[in-house]
Amino acid sequence: MKTSAAHGAPRDHYFVPQPSLYPVILSGGMFLLALGFIQSINGFLLGRWVMLGGFAVILYVLFGWFGKVIGESQSGAYRDWEDRSFRYGMIWFIATEVMFFAAFFGALFYVRIISVxxxxGMAETHGTSLWPDFSGTWPTSGPKGTPFTPMGAWGIPALNTALLLSSGATVTWAHWALLRGRRTQLNLGLAATILLGATFLGFQAWEYHHAYSELGLTMGAGVYGATFFMLTGFHGFHVTLGTVMLLVILLRCLSGHFTAERHFAFEGVAWYWHFVDVVWLILFVFVYWL
Incomplete structure (x- = not known):
């Protein structure tokens, strides 16, 4: 029979939290966010404020709900059963993210290898062509797309690759320090990882400005522009989420949370960060280099 460290009472079942209104409030915030977005793209001036309100509600839920989970964890409510459950949940979450990026890489493969x-080659295979002047080489904006200059691999993208690879090493250093009880190195490793992630995002913003202002590479630059910004933009969004999660973990470490035996929150975020690193390497090869 298990015993709850929080209350000293026997517990032989999975921890069940008290009923909460957070799921209902989160649903309302997501509804407001979607409603405001729909209003905005249809020209309603109120839409942006509705979106802002929905975003504020979501932030409120995230801080309150995650704070409650952290409190439960620190009180000793979570044991081996809950730890395994969290691990399975994180594995399945990362698996869904793998499928998400696989779909967009699949779209890139189809466009680049098959459709373009x-x-x-329609003139050679069918004796006629819808667009006689279209050569079908990559990169392309399509038969009637706007001209552009493709993004090179050995400028900012190569630098960002070095930054993310370095961040993978620093978060591993932080994990090693946590396992050995070296709190100073743990905090330094996490801070370095956050700094590298933020620097990556800064360079990506600079890259986007360069693409729009000097290369003519925009979302409207046909199929290349669409796939380029879809893949790099969603990856940048994941780096942003990962950086925020690492910041939360750093604040918890500074507060004395986690031990060498109990630290899944740290470990789950580290898994996510390594996933982001791997996706970027694939993206660098197939979007920037080849």
Whole structure:
């Protein structure tokens, strides 16, 4: 029979939290966010304020709900059963993220390897062509797309690759320090990882400005522009989320949370960060380099 450290009472079942209104409030915030977005794209001036209100509600829920979970964890409510459950949940979450990026990489593969060459070779295979002047080479904005200069691999993208690879090393250093009880190195490793992630995002913003202002590479630059910004933009969004999560973990470490035996929150965020690193390496090769 298990015993709850929080109350000293026997517990032989999975921890069940008290009923909460957070799921209902979160649903309302997501509804407001979606409603405001729909209003904005249809020209309603109130839409942006509705979106802002929905975003504020979501932030409120995130701080309150996650804070409650942290409190439960620190009180000793979570044991081996809950730890395994969290691990399975994080594994499945990362698996869904793998499928998410696989879908967009699949779209890039289809466009680049199949559809663009087929459209460019219609005159040879079918004796006619919808667009006689379309060569079907990559990168392309399509038969009637706007001209642009593709993003090179060995400028900011290569620098960002070095930054993310370095951040993978620093978060591993922090994990090693946590396992050995070296709190100073743990905090330094996490701070370095956060700094590297933030620097990556800063360079990506600079890259986007350069693409729009000097290269003519925009979301409207046909299929190349769409796939480029879809893949790099969503990856940047994941880096942003990972950086925020690492910041929360750092604040918890500074507060004395986690031990060498109990630290899944740290470990789950580290898994996520390594996933982000791997996705960037694939993206660098197939979007920037090849």
């Amino acid at each position: 060459p087929v459209l460019g």
